Every structure is written in C-alpha cells, then in structure tokens.
Amino acid sequence: MSPEERRTHDPKKAPNPRMKSTHNGEVRITSLIVDELAKALRKILKLDGPADVLMSLYFKNARHLGPRERTIIAEAIYYTMRHLSMITWRMAPVCPAKAPKLTGLLTLALQYGIDSIPDSTLGREKEPLKNMLRPKNSEAPKEIQAEVPKWLYDKAVVQYTDHKALFEAMQQSAPLDLRVNTLKATPDEVIEELTQHGVQAEKGQYSPECVRLNIKPALTQWPIYKEGKVDVQDEGSQLIARLVQPKRGEMVCDFCAGAGGKTLALGALMKSTGRIYAFDVNEKRLAGLTPRMRRAGLSNIHPAVIRNEHDLRVKRLYGKMDRVLVDAPCSGTGTYRRNPDLKWRFGEEELDRINEIQKSVIRSAAKMLKAGGRLVYATCSILQRENQDVINDFLAENPDFRLLNSYEILGKQGIEISPYQAQRFGDFFAMLPQLNGTDGFFGAVLEKVKPESKRKAPKAEEDKASDVPAIEQKEEGQPETGAPAEAVQADKPSEEAKEEVTEQAKA
Numbered sequence: 001m002s003p004e005e006r007r008t009h010d011p012k013k014a015p016n017p018r019m020k021s022t023h024n025g026e027v028r029i030t031s032l033i034v035d036e037l038a039k040a041l042r043k044i045l046k047l048d049g050p051a052d053v054l055m056s057l058y059f060k061n062a063r064h065l066g067p068r069e070r071t072i073i074a075e076a077i078y079y080t081m082r083h084l085s086m087i088t089w090r091m092a093p094v095c096p097a098k099a100p101k102l103t104g105l106l107t108l109a110l111q112y113g114i115d116s117i118p119d120s121t122l123g124r125e126k127e128p129l130k131n132m133l134r135p136k137n138s139e140a141p142k143e144i145q146a147e148v149p150k151w152l153y154d155k156a157v158v159q160y161t162d163h164k165a166l167f168e169a170m171q172q173s174a175p176l177d178l179r180v181n182t183l184k185a186t187p188d189e190v191i192e193e194l195t196q197h198g199v200q201a202e203k204g205q206y207s208p209e210c211v212r213l214n215i216k217p218a219l220t221q222w223p224i225y226k227e228g229k230v231d232v233q234d235e236g237s238q239l240i241a242r243l244v245q246p247k248r249g250e251m252v253c254d255f256c257a258g259a260g261g262k263t264l265a266l267g268a269l270m271k272s273t274g275r276i277y278a279f280d281v282n283e284k285r286l287a288g289l290t291p292r293m294r295r296a297g298l299s300n301i302h303p304a305v306i307r308n309e310h311d312l313r314v315k316r317l318y319g320k321m322d323r324v325l326v327d328a329p330c331s332g333t334g335t336y337r338r339n340p341d342l343k344w345r346f347g348e349e350e351l352d353r354i355n356e357i358q359k360s361v362i363r364s365a366a367k368m369l370k371a372g373g374r375l376v377y378a379t380c381s382i383l384q385r386e387n388q389d390v391i392n393d394f395l396a397e398n399p400d401f402r403l404l405n406s407y408e409i410l411g412k413q414g415i416e417i418s419p420y421q422a423q424r425f426g427d428f429f430a431m432l433p434q435l436n437g438t439d440g441f442f443g444a445v446l447e448k449v450k451p452e453s454k455r456k457a458p459k460a461e462e463d464k465a466s467d468v469p470a471i472e473q474k475e476e477g478q479p480e481t482g483a484p485a486e487a488v489q490a491d492k493p494s495e496e497a498k499e500e501v502t503e504q505a506k507a
C-alpha cells in the first residue's frame, strides 16, 4: 500500500475490497488468515445476504485482525465471489459452501500461488489442493469460464455477439466513479482536492459531472464528501439523469427513487428549482435520500413512500408531470463488477416476477405525464427482456408515446458516445462494461405526443430550450453522436436482502 493509499484508507473499518491489490505476489499467508477467511466464507457462501454487508459484519467482530490481514481477507472474499464457478468446478464433487476452509485455501492459492501458503498451514490439504490447481481454465466448460449462472449465459450468448468480451469485463472490479455536485464544485476543483490528498483522479469519458478514481479511499470521511461536493455514482448511471434532461422549474417524478442516486443528479441539473417527487415502495431505502439531499444542498426533492405503483399519491399526479424517470427494479446483471455475489443470488424465477413489475410500473408511471412530457425507463440489466422488450410492449399498447433517440439527446448536451453504439442499439441507450468501461445500463426515452403533433417527425423541442448545462457550454448544433444499446438494469428480488444488493448496484 502506497503512503497515499494508507493516508486515505481507514484501517479500523472493513478494508475496501475493491481497492487495487498491492501485494505484487509477495504475500505471506498465515494460518490466522486462512482460519479467518474460512470463518467469513462460512457465512457468505450461504448466499442469503449481500456479501459486502455480511463482510462488514464479520470485520466488526474481528477486531484482532490488523489492516494487512483485513485487506488480504477482503480481497480473497471478492475473488471467491467473482470466480465461484471456476472454484466450484475445481473443487467438484466437494461443494464450496460445505468446505469453506478448502475454498479459502484454493482461493488464496489461485490468487498468490500455492507457494505463498506454508506447508504447516496447508496441512493435509496440500495434495488435494495441488490436484485442484492442475487443470487449466480453458479446460472448463464455456459457461464456467464466463463466471455467470447458466440461465444468464444462455441468454447473453444469444443476445450479444461480443459475449466473450462482456463476460470478461463483468469479472473485473469497477473503478470508483464520483458525480460532482455542480451546485457546490466543479470537476476540476474536485480533482485538484483529490490530488492534494495524493489520490489520482481523472474526468470521466462521457458524463460531464464524472470524476473517476482507481483506488477506493474512505471517502465518506472526507470534507469533499461531507460538504456534498461529490456523491458516489457509476458514470453510466449519471447519464440516465442526462436522458431525463429536466429543465429548471419543472415537475418531475423519480418513480423508483431508492436511496436517490439519480434523484440527486436530477435535482442538481434543475439547480434545486421546480419539484421532484421521489417515490419508492421501500421506506428504509428511501430514508437514505434525506441526508443525501441535505448534504447536496437540494431543496426541490420531496420523498414519499408509496404502497405500489397504483397508490393514490401516484393517481393524484396523473397528467401533471413534465418528466418521469422509471429506474425500474431489475436483475442488476449490469452491476456484477461491483456486486459479484449478486450473480449467484438472483435466479431466473426472479426475472419473471420482476419483469411483471417493470411492465406494471411503466404503465402507471406513464399516466403521470403531461402531453409533450418525457418518460425515461432505465435499468442496470443487460437483458433484452427487461429492456427493449418492456419498451416495445409498452409502445405497442400506447400509440400516444414515441421513442426518441437517446444518443441525439445526449449529443445535444455535448455527450458523445461512439456512433457504433447508435448503429448497434438504435434509439435505445446502452452502456456496457466491455464497450464503455461502465456498469451495464439501459435507457429508453419516450415522449408523450401532444395530440396535434402526433405522427410528426420526432424533433424534441425541449432539447433546444433545455436549461441542462451541456459540456463546456455546448448546447445547440452539437455533432451528431452515438446511439442506443442492448444493456439493461435489474432489481427487486423478492426478499429485502436481494433488493438491497440490486439497489447498491444501481446507485
């Protein structure tokens, strides 16, 4: 760990598991590390709760561990989750959940080599472990190499010609993306402040508000965070707010606001004017929004818990909104870089259930729009079924809506995405880890056609009048840019725990 990283990392807390490995292969694995890793895996491999929550709980009760041990254990846990298919294949017929110590040893041997583990620690496991390490990864079936469940593998292979690159990108850890709150700071000021603390940061490639870090400092302890100058949000997620493109003084509804990642971005784009209704069915999750909006200095957000998409609060607002964002509950398949355990915790049966919710939520949310208003449907799923299929069904049922070109909308704000994506995904917005280095996000921008303008060419008038600042003040006459994609978002497994996982992913 460099002096800079040490300065930004709080060793009393659970180590940030996504930080870059700093061991350069020179790791000495002690029996304490192996035993403690086994203890943590015994709980986490049950897959009955989000790995990061279970890991934090474990570290809270492991005060005897020093920062070095904590970091090695945290990295090993994340490695296990990212490579659980391959680990299971190597251990067969032994099941990892039933043999956490062996799983821990195999993980550490895969990470650092078997020679980093002393014989005294390996004990009787040495020979079985050597046998497990013998096969090459390339000998494993393709879906094992892909490190996704079989149901997802089958769907992704059909949907993506570049599925190999997609699977590889989904196995990597993600960088830390910050969204700069432009009411309080500029990206340049944030980068300067981070640099002064020895943290390397650079501007994002697409979002004008994005600053990207390749290490994960304990940011929440920093003034820059406490003062509301930044919040944590994947660059792809930041662009969803740009698709909504709210203007000052408008009436906006963030229908599935969760803890408000996108609500805050919308509030800042509106310069804290107008009114944003932040709805969600999950009271606990929505409660997270209030401190965040205070920190951000936003006074235009009104959080409200709803019972479901047919709640009276929703019905009262029918026909009143200029913009509605449906950041739908989804499978979270676009966020596996950040939540690798989610892939083993979300099953195909959940997809059916969530898909019904997605269709019902968009139907109800659409009724809140004024004529001429804009509906953005978004997910962090890579699956067509949760994305394009939902929109195509909706458009078939609702001829008074038309699909706008996402890339043109972004282009008019100075946000250029490769024309290749427009060719590939048409009007749909898609960000993918293998193409864009972001999580997988999907977006569709729909306009509720004014009665007299039905069937006219889809020229988005409000784009011209928008108050949303374009990159470097570019507003009109932007170069033609990108186009949509195939990515998707996910959410709402039945139990709270599954929801938590997806929520973290999307935020």
Ligand SMILES: C[S@@+](CC[C@H](N)C(=O)[O-])C[C@H]1O[C@@H](n2cnc3c(N)ncnc32)[C@H](O)[C@@H]1O
Pocket: 255, 256, 257, 258, 259, 260, 261, 262, 263, 279, 280, 281, 282, 285, 306, 308, 309, 327, 328, 329, 330, 357, 361, 490, 491, 492, 499, 502, 503, 506, 507
């Ligand atoms: C993907 S998350 C939202 C993430 C959030 N927009 C953000 O950017 O941080 C989806 C949210 O939809 C909520 N949800 C699920 N069913 C819903 C419904 N019927 N109506 C409104 N919200 C719902 C979930 O509780 C969850 O918070």
